[in-house]
């Protein structure tokens with residue numbers, strides 16, 4: 305067996321072990337990028353090889369938690385892709401208004417950037433009080449950060465620009481308090497957000513959603529896992545509800561495509577059709 309084949313074997317064995325021991329299933333993640341992140345984590349922790357790390361990952365939950373952190377990409381931004389948030393505000397909010405109570409699922413919410421952005425947008429549209437935002441992620445450490453609502457102050461300039469481009473109708477600075485080098489989001493924004501752990505590779509869906517956002521998550525999955533996640537969203541969504549994917553993700557060529565209409569061309573906002 306050459307070194308590359310050996311690495312592939314170690315890689316598969318580790319993912320099997322992680323699934324057996326912790327129930328986290330990474331076997332259906334897109335392989336090349338997953339391996340890159342594992343290599344990066346090994347180098348950072350100075351492990352000479354994957355097999356050298358395996359025992360510790362499987363035996364020590366603290367090491368596994370760090371490994372999980374290394375595996376998941378938690379990069380996000382407030383009002384990321386401002387054109388998307390503008391379209392949501394201008395073209396989708398009018399539909400949301402027609403429901404007496406609006407249930408929203410943000411799957412793969414990372415540090416909460418998307419959920420807080422939505423809360424701000426819905427507040428400005430006078431809808432927040434009748435919305436419930438379920439913000440979920442596989443990574444519990446990142447969810448703790450999201451619950452705290454603390455972001456780096458240095459990012460606020462970018463977020464302010466995104467907010468303005470997204471059609472924000474107020475002052476972004478009114479939504480946080482600056483303290484030293486961080487920004488604390490107004491606690492009232494959090495009142496309608498429930499942050500909770502959820503694994504798209506293993507768990508069941510949340511029911512009766514009117515809007516599902518799962519952006520920049522499916523790119524890390526292989527086709528089977530993408531399909532699983534999309535079926536989960538389809539079951540979660542009420543007829544006439546909306547599914548939003550990331551800019552590099554699409555429903556095209558997926559088995560569900562026929563039951564959805566793209567509402568805003570190119571911005572990956574789809575509407576689930578009503579049954580005939």
Ligand SMILES: C[S@@+](CC[C@H](N)C(=O)[O-])C[C@H]1O[C@@H](n2cnc3c(N)ncnc32)[C@H](O)[C@@H]1O
Pocket residue numbers: 376377378379380381384411412413414415417418440441442443446502503504505518519520521524550
């Ligand atoms: C790149 S971030 C995307 C954050 C945000 N949605 C955005 O577009 O800015 C991807 C997130 O997906 C989460 N994730 C990865 N695998 C997951 C899974 N199986 N179930 C739920 N979340 C997952 C990661 O922990 C990470 O926080």
